[in-house]
Each structure stands twice: as C-alpha cells, then as structure tokens.
Amino acid sequence: MRIHRNILKLLQPFLMVIGCGAISLFALYSLVMSHAIPPQERLQENNYTSFYAPPYQQAIKKSRESAVQVTSFALDSPYFSTASGTYFAAYGKHFVVTVMHALQGPCEFTTIVHGEEGYGCVKYVTMNPINDYAIIQVEAIKDRTPIHIPRDLPQNAQWIDSYSIMNKLVYTGYPNVIGPLTVGGEVSGFADAEYIYMISYAWSGSSGSGVFDHRGKYIGYVVAIDVGQTEFGFQILQNVVLVAPALKVDWGKTLTQSE
Numbered sequence: 001m002r003i004h005r006n007i008l009k010l011l012q013p014f015l016m017v018i019g020c021g022a023i024s025l026f027a028l029y030s031l032v033m034s035h036a037i038p039p040q041e042r043l044q045e046n047n048y049t050s051f052y053a054p055p056y057q058q059a060i061k062k063s064r065e066s067a068v069q070v071t072s073f074a075l076d077s078p079y080f081s082t083a084s085g086t087y088f089a090a091y092g093k094h095f096v097v098t099v100m101h102a103l104q105g106p107c108e109f110t111t112i113v114h115g116e117e118g119y120g121c122v123k124y125v126t127m128n129p130i131n132d133y134a135i136i137q138v139e140a141i142k143d144r145t146p147i148h149i150p151r152d153l154p155q156n157a158q159w160i161d162s163y164s165i166m167n168k169l170v171y172t173g174y175p176n177v178i179g180p181l182t183v184g185g186e187v188s189g190f191a192d193a194e195y196i197y198m199i200s201y202a203w204s205g206s207s208g209s210g211v212f213d214h215r216g217k218y219i220g221y222v223v224a225i226d227v228g229q230t231e232f233g234f235q236i237l238q239n240v241v242l243v244a245p246a247l248k249v250d251w252g253k254t255l256t257q258s259e
Contacts, residue, residue: 048061053214055215056214059212059213059217060182062145062152062216063171063172063210063212063216064182065144066087066145066146066147066210067085067173067174067210068084068085068086068087068112069112069179069180070084070102070103070110070111070112070113070136070208071111072104072109072110074104074105075105075109077104077105081102082102082174083102083205083207083208084172084174084206084208084210085112085209085210086098086147086209086210087146088147088148088149088218089148089149090148090149090150090251090254090255091255093137093254093258094139094140094141094146095135095137096135096138097210098133098134098136098221099134099208099221099222099223100127100128100132100133102207102208103134106124107121107122107123107124108120108121110136112141114141114142115143120139121136122136122259123137123257124136125254126253128250132223132244133244133249135249135254149251152216152217152218153217153246153251154213154217158217161213162219163187163196163219163245165187165188165189166186166188167214168184168186168213168214169184169185169187169213169219169243170182170183170184170185170212171211171222172210173202173206173207173209174206175204175205176203179205183200185199185200185211195242196219197241198241198243199241200239200241202224202241206222206241207222207224209221211243220244220245220246221244221246222242222243223242223244224241
C-alpha cells in the first residue's frame with residue numbers, strides 16, 4: 001500500500017498536467033466550435049428571424065417564398081421592363097399577379113423569373129388597366145411556394161383589421177433588378193378608395209410585389225411611390241408606397257378565363 005501511495009504521489013503532478021491539458025483542449029474545441037462560421041447556404045437560404053411573433057414570421061416566409069420577378073418586352077422597343085409579382089394557386093392551376101403597366105409586350109415575350117430559371121407565360125388571364133393589375137397563367141415554378149386563393153385572402157371582418165392604421169405589413173420584390181428583397185412597413189393612410197398608403201420603401205422594379213398583413217394574408221400589391229408637386233418642383237417620397245387593395249382583383253377570372 002505504501003508503494004502504491006508513493007507512486008501516486010510521484011504521478012500526481014503528471015496526472016494534474018494531463019487533466020489540465022485535457023480540460024484546455026476541450027475548452028479550446030468548444031471555443032472553436034462556438035465561433036465556427038456556418039455554411040453560406042445556411043446563412044442565406046430560408047433564414048428567417050425569430051424576433052417577431054409567429055404569425056408575422058409566417059407572413060415574412062410566405063411573402064418571400066411566393067415572390068417572383070416578371071420581365072417583359074416588345075419588338076418595337078429597345079428596352080425591357082422588370083417588375084415583381086406573387087405566385088399563387090387557384091382551382092388547381094398556377095398564376096402570377098403583378099402590375100399591368102410592367103407588361104410591355106404579348107404573353108410570348110413575358111417571362112417569370114426565379115433564381116436562374118425562367119418560366120414562360122401560358123396566358124394573360126386578365127389585364128385590368130383601371131386597377132393596374134394583370135393575372136398571368138404559368139406552369140408550376142420550382143422552389144416557389146404559391147399562396148392559395150381564396151384561402152390566403154382576408155375573410156369577412158379580417159379585411160377591416162388588415163387595412164387598419166399602423167397594421168404591420170411586409171412585401172418582397174425585385175427593385176433595380178436585384179433581390180429578392182424583403183421590406184417591412186405599416187398602413188399609414190388612404191387615398192380615398194383607390195390606394196393604401198404604406199410607410200415603407202420602394203424603388204423601380206418593386207411594382208407588383210404582393211403585400212401581406214401581420215397574419216400572412218395577401219392584402220394588395222405595390223403600384224408606385226408617391227410623387228407630389230411643390231413650389232420647388234416634383235418631390236418623390238420613396239418611403240410612401242401606394243398599395244392597391246386586393247379587393248380590386250377579380251380572382252374569379254382564374255376559373256373562367258384560364259386554360
């Protein structure tokens with residue numbers, strides 16, 4: 001027993017060194033792992049904040065995953081237009097709702113874009129110059145999740161809450177041919193019965209973006225930013241965005257006019 005005790009006393013410093021070394025290596029490993037940078041795809045793809053309440057988180061996700069870019073050109077024009085749109089499903093078919101003013105040419109010269117993929121226009125289901133919207137029939141779009149009409153529209157009294165002052169909104173679009181960019185905002189006021197004023201930001205190419213309320217209901221589409229005239233000339237208010245209410249869209253045309 002004395003021999004074993006003497007050996008343990010002799011080995012004790014070495015055992016302490018080994019133990020401390022193991023702890024240090026574990027601590028170093030933990031530090032490295034806690035500061036490891038995740039792969040790029042995890043930083044960018046489907047990375048949604050958990051800061052907001054779950055319904056608004058779902059609204060952000062729904063806005064982003066249904067957003068598409070719309071490009072159009074005409075043979076008699078050297079330019080092509082770009083806008084944003086919302087991919088939706090109705091009655092077992094697929095469509096995109098966007099602004100009519102972005103469609104320069106016929107259906108065959110209009111393309112729905114997501115990522116590196118382009119999808120041709122099947123048919124212009126309806127074009128409404130008064131309310132400035134168009135519904136385009138398309139084939140199913142890869143890696144996009146359509147909203148569902150009429151399920152994702154407000155129902156009954158929900159319309160009142162959706163358009164209430166300072167209700168939180170979100171939209172996703174392709175301004176200046178970049179994106180998709182997701183932007184938040186709030187209902188600020190109304191232009192008679194024509195438009196909703198949303199305090200947010202929008203730029204060229206944002207037109208047609210679908211606007212969702214805090215519950216994830218589709219309530220309208222971006223039409224323009226406000227432009228006013230003063231004694232100093234025209235004043236562009238980039239943070240006052242005009243939204244056309246979804247109430248103005250004749251969704252029934254997807255049933256009666258589609259192929």
